[in-house]
Amino acid sequence: MKLNPIFESSARRRMRTWRTPVILTAYMAALLCIAFNTLFAFFGDGVRIAQMRLSTEGYIWVTALQLGLIVVVAPALSAVSIAGERERQTFDLLRVTGVGTRRIVLGKLMENFAFIALLILSGAPAMMLFHITAGISLAELVATLVYLMVIALEALTVGMAVSALCRRTITAMVMAYLAICLLGGGAWALAKHGPFAARYTYESLQALERMGTAQILMGMPVPVFFCPAVGLVSLLAQQTGILHRTMQQTMRLFDIYVAMKAAGFGAVALVSLAASALSAALLTAFAVAALRMQDRAALKRG
Amino acid sequence: MIECIELVKRYGKTQAVDHLNLHVDAGEIHGFVGPNGAGKTTAMRILATLCAPTAGDARVDGVSAVHQPQQARARVGYMPDFFGVYDNLKAWEYLDFYAGCVGMDAKARRKRIDALLDLTALSGKREAYVDQLSRGMKQRLCLARAMLHDPKLLILDEPASGMDPVARAQMRDILREIARMGKTVLISSHILPELSEVCTSMTVLQRGKKAFSGTMTELEKRLHGAPLVIRLTQTPDEELARRAAQRLSELLGSAPAMEEDVWRIETQEDVQRDAQALRMLMELGVPVCGFAREHATLEQAFMEVTGAYEAQSHL
Structure with missing residues (x-):
């Protein structure tokens, strides 16, 4: 198989910098801190049933932290990739080789994704600890890791699309974070305050539960599924059940939560996963088109 | 090998290249001379398919760089006036990366890279990191990069700028070797004696227009004879x-x-x-x-030609 040269070269360069092991170590340390803190509390006073919940909460925290770190790290990684080539003045050299815009975007994306996947997998040992204490099955752990990787891919493609448009890395990074905020926050705001929100109250839960899953899902506002938090909340609620109880108590964090519960958390998580994958594919196509457009503009500009 | 037909490039109100007609035969080392802003780099970028002209056409080996850029790219090796190197990459890896980009298969790459490192006197620096090379070495590495796909035409924009005399002499020897290989070279430089020593023909640009184009002998004849x-x-x-x-x-x-x-x-x-x-x-x-x-130096010729051109354009 012919390896994408941009992927090969970028990966080689990334793994040679001192930053890479530092980021990996810091990332693992942050996750292990939370995991061990939970475990010490778990074993500190003898194992009791009540502590099982503590352990499950630890799993939720570690997973949420993984998501948070991914959302912070991924756009920064991909936003500098193409804009960095322009800033370094190496983009012209790439253009004269005749390498296509699609290969450039895919090469950069693959390399960034490989690094993010490594980060996520480096957090896996911390999550594995909860396999012992919180009763999280290996299949559930794998499902969570896959979900995190899809979210990471989505976040990377946001950065990549912006990077294809921007000439400076700093502009690309700012724009990428703005786009991420818009994607996550916008979907959440729409779910909470949008025209559909009023439909999903606890009073309507019983009525909703009489409807079929497909009907509820189709009634939900589409942008909700593109919000990474919605998918992760559904996945964790499906896996642990704790989130469900916490949500019931604190309520109103997500009005849409009622619909998520009625439709079934597993189904919402699946649709959300598909939406993230779709969004990643669309954003990649957008990045290729944007780079092609910028290429033409650069040609005219000279 | 190179043909520019009524080539025009405008940046707003500025005319970077003004109806440039140029013909360079295969196998020549053609110098591109002119003061700053004369349009040398713009014309070179058009030939390298990196810039679209406002009007006219530029052809490389009969292929239009404007209308058939992909085909033209296969015939052109371009070396810009900046380094364009990546950090954390060894010299051979740098070349291997671009060889992959031009679509060379892995087996052919190694042989080609070794040959080019040898040609550019960088075999000893094969395992050295690109960002740790001297300026002259980086320039030679960029030249090797431009030659990876064995192009018929090499476009070198200020290849000797910022080099010390030893590095310049090395670059000159490499260019002569490249010419012996039958390649056509289009080279711009501000260090005019450099060009006079390697070029077989030359074009002098002034304000985007051709002030002179011909062989070195013709350029000398243009002067008031050698005293x-x-x-x-x-x-x-x-x-x-x-x-x-x-x-x-x-x-x-x-x-x-x-x-x-x-x-x-x-x-x-x-x-x-x-x-x-x-x-x-x-x-x-x-x-x-x-x-x-006492033959005129290229500087004298350049001043003579551009001076005459200036005087003519003021009439």
């Missing part, structure tokens, strides 16, 4: 000097300007007449120790 300079071991007596001046004037059609032991005659070059003049001086007993045509 004949006669150096004497000692100042001859007045009578001998008068007689010699008269005979030289009759023979060459121009009187010498005499400054003690150096006589200078502004006249067209003619080997036969020059030989006669030397024989005559020897017969008269003039103590000649030097007898040669």
Whole structure:
């Protein structure tokens, strides 16, 4: 198989910098801190049933932290990739080789994704600890890791699309974070305050539960599924059940939560996963088109 | 190999290239000379398919760089006036990366990279990190990169800028070797003697227009001839000097300007007449120790051509 040269070269360069092991170590340390803190509390006073919940909460925290770190790290990684080539003045050299815009975007994306996947997998040992204490099955752990990787891919493609448009890395990074905020926050705001929100109250839960899953899902506002938090909340609620109880108590964090519960958390998580994958594919196509457009503009500009 | 037809490039109100017509034969090392902002880099970028002209066409080996950029790219190796190197990459990996980008398969790459490192005298630096190479080495590595896909035409924008004399000499030798390989080279430089030593032909650009284009011999002919300079071991007596001046004037059609032991005659070059003049001086007993045509340097030629062009455009 012919390896994408941009992927090969970028990966080689990334793994040679001192930053890479530092980021990996810091990332693992942050996750292990939370995991061990939970475990010490778990074993500190003898194992009791009540502590099982503590352990499950630890799993939720570690997973949420993984998501948070991914959302912070991924756009920064991909936003500098193409804009960095322009800033370094190496983009012209790439253009004269005749390498296509699609290969450039895919090469950069693959390399960034490989690094993010490594980060996520480096957090896996911390999550594995909860396999012992919180009763999280290996299949559930794998499902969570896959979900995190899809979210990471989505976040990377946001950065990549912006990077294809921007000439400076700093502009690309700012724009990428703005786009991420818009994607996550916008979907959440729409779910909470949008025209559909009023439909999903606890009073309507019983009525909703009489409807079929497909009907509820189709009634939900589409942008909700593109919000990474919605998918992760559904996945964790499906896996642990704790989130469900916490949500019931604190309520109103997500009005849409009622619909998520009625439709079934597993189904919402699946649709959300598909939406993230779709969004990643669309954003990649957008990045290729944007780079092609910028290429033409650069040609005219000279 | 290179053909520019009525090439025009405008940036707003600025005319970077103004109806440039250019023809360069295969196998030539063609110099591109002109003051800053003359349009050299723009014209080179058009030929390298990195810039679209406002009007006209630029062809490389019969292929339009404007309308068939992909085909043209296969024929052109471009080296810009900046380094364009990545950090954390070894010299061979840098070349391997671009070889992959041009679509060379892994087996062919290694052989080609070794050959190019050898050609650019960088074999010893194969495992060295690119960002730790000296400026001259980086330039040579960029030249090797431009040659990866074995292009027929090499476009080198200021390849010797910022190099020390040793590095410049090395670059000159490499260019000669490349010319021996049958490649056509289009090279721009501000260091004019560099060009005069390697170029077979030259184009002088001024404000986007062609002020001169032709072989180096043609460029010299454009000047007021190379003066004949006669150096004497000692100042001859007045009578001998008068007689010699008269005979030289009759023979060459121009009187010498005499400054003690150096006589200078502004006249067209003619080997036969020059030989006669030397024989005559020897017969008269003039103590000649030097007898040669003083050819103009490229700087003089450049100033002459651009000066003449400026004067013409002000009329």
